[in-house]
Amino acid sequence: MAKEPVRVLLTGAAGQIDYALVPMIARGVMLGPDQPVILHMLDIVPAAEALNGVKWSVVATTDVVAACTGVNIAVMVLVVANPSNTNALILKEFAPSIPEKKHNLSDKYPDVNHATMKTPAGEKPAQELVSDDKWLNGEFITTVKQLGAAIIKARKLSSAVSAASTACDHIRDWVLGTPEGTWVSIAVYSDGSFNVLAGLIYSFPVTCRNGEWTMNKVRE
Incomplete structure (x- = not known):
């Protein structure tokens, strides 16, 4: 129905x-x-x-x-x-x-502490796969948080x-x-x-x- x-x-x-x-x-x-x-x-x-x-x-x-x-x-x-x-x-x-x-x-x-990624062996913690806590907790978070502003700057929309x-x-x-x-x-x-x-x-x-x-x- x-x-x-x-x-x-x-x-x-x-x-x-x-x-x-x-x-x-x-x-x-x-x-x-x-x-x-x-x-x-x-x-x-x-x-x-x-x-x-x-x-x-x-x-x-x-x-x-x-x-x-x-x-x-x-x-x-x-x-x-x-x-x-x-x-x-x-x-x-x-x-x-x-x-x-x-x-x-x-x-x-981006919640990098709980993020997971799909792999052929199943889901794995993102931190384990990336193996770069400094980048994940620094540049990556900053980039995601400022993504909207970056798109507006590029598209003017x-x-x-x-x-x-x-x-x-x-x-x-x-x-x-x-x-x-x-x-x-x-x-x-x-x-x-x-x-x-x-x-x-x-x-x-x-x-x-x-x-x-x-x-x-x-x-x-």
């Missing part, structure tokens, strides 16, 4: 990131190839003309009520725009009707595809769940675990089930 369509709301829809994100969602990268989706695209009135560029088989509007009507994936709020930690904290403070467990943000930091791909992966884990026995790093509000000040938005190891995340305190 075919699944019921899921309505997904994208804000800032005329922007570069959403323009790259739309085809990824449409072909099932985010919610799976067997999940029909109906996209609702919202942007501000000055962007209405640009919004027409993505207005095909979607709800594209500058009206907030029209954009949000019937939406399934919007109460799950993913913050992408920098400074993402600050923006997520502002959202948490000024949108109190959205439960804290529905706020997440997408940002980049945002690193939209990278951000869109990250957002897709993030929502997929959040909605469909993390594989059994695994966890992912997601920036969520702190409850004081891992000696991080309570109330801050910070990256923690979490597992996801049924659209909810749970902090993996075994890693603490």
Whole structure:
């Protein structure tokens, strides 16, 4: 039996990131190839003309009520725009009707301590295979963190595809769940675990089930 369509709301829809994100969602990268989706695209009135560029088989509007009507994936709020930690904290403070467990943000930091690489002999720790802790913990991390700025400098445009791909992966884990026995790093509000000040938005190891995340305190 075919699944019921899921309505997904994208804000800032005329922007570069959403323009790259739309085809990824449409072909099932985010919610799976067997999940029909109906996209609702919202942007501000000055962007209405640009919004027409993505207005095909979607709800594209500058009206907030029209954009949000019937939406399934919007109460799950993913913050992408920098400074993402600050923006997520502002959202948490000024949108109190959205439960804290529905706020997440997408940002980049390579966790070299837990990264693995696939080899013919199975998955191996990245640190073991690279055998250069100085490079992994120095130049590599710096390069990844500054990748967005480097792309903007080279293209004179945002690193939209990278951000869109990250957002897709993030929502997929959040909605469909993390594989059994695994966890992912997601920036969520702190409850004081891992000696991080309570109330801050910070990256923690979490597992996801049924659209909810749970902090993996075994890693603490």
